[in-house]
Each structure stands twice: as structure tokens, then as C-alpha cells.
Amino acid sequence: MKVKLEANGGGLSVGSSRVDDGNGVFAALHSIDEVPGTYADVNAHSVLKSGDAQVLTKGVVSLAIAGVGHGVEMGITVGELTISKDE
Secondary structure, eight states, X not given: XXXXXXXXXXXXXXXXXXXXXXXXXXXXXXXXXXXXXXXXXXXXXXXXXXXXXXXXXXXXXXXXXXXXXXXXXXXXXXXXXXXXEOO
């Protein structure tokens, strides 16, 4: 399934404008059709730093995201992530 990602309620932490090798792992997913929707951060103050992970939830479905930031103490914060089907 081709998807579009939109992040809201977050932003870049100090000094970072790039995160490489981003990936995500879903938990409690029974069908690929359950992927689209809005996932919220359980902790509004989470920061994705180099090598760290962040967990977002949509009901019982969870999405753990991780990536590699470049530099010292940098990364991204995500308050809400919307995944929608891309036509």
C-alpha cells in the first residue's frame, strides 16, 4: 500500500534538519487496512534523538518509529502522525 505521512504537533529539536534510515514497526495489527489513521504520541515531550525510538498509538494499534539524526542532541518530536492512502 502506498501511503502519505503528515506529522503535526511536533517539530525539529535543536540543530537537526535531517533524519536518515527512519523505520517503523506496528504492533497489534491484524490487517494492512488498519494502518491508515491518526497516531498520537503517548508522551507529548518525547524527542526522537539519534538512535532513539518513539511510540505512537491509534486505539490498540501501536507504531514504534526510529531514525538516525546527525549531530549532537538533535532529532524530531512528533505529537501526531497521520497515515493516509496515497492514490
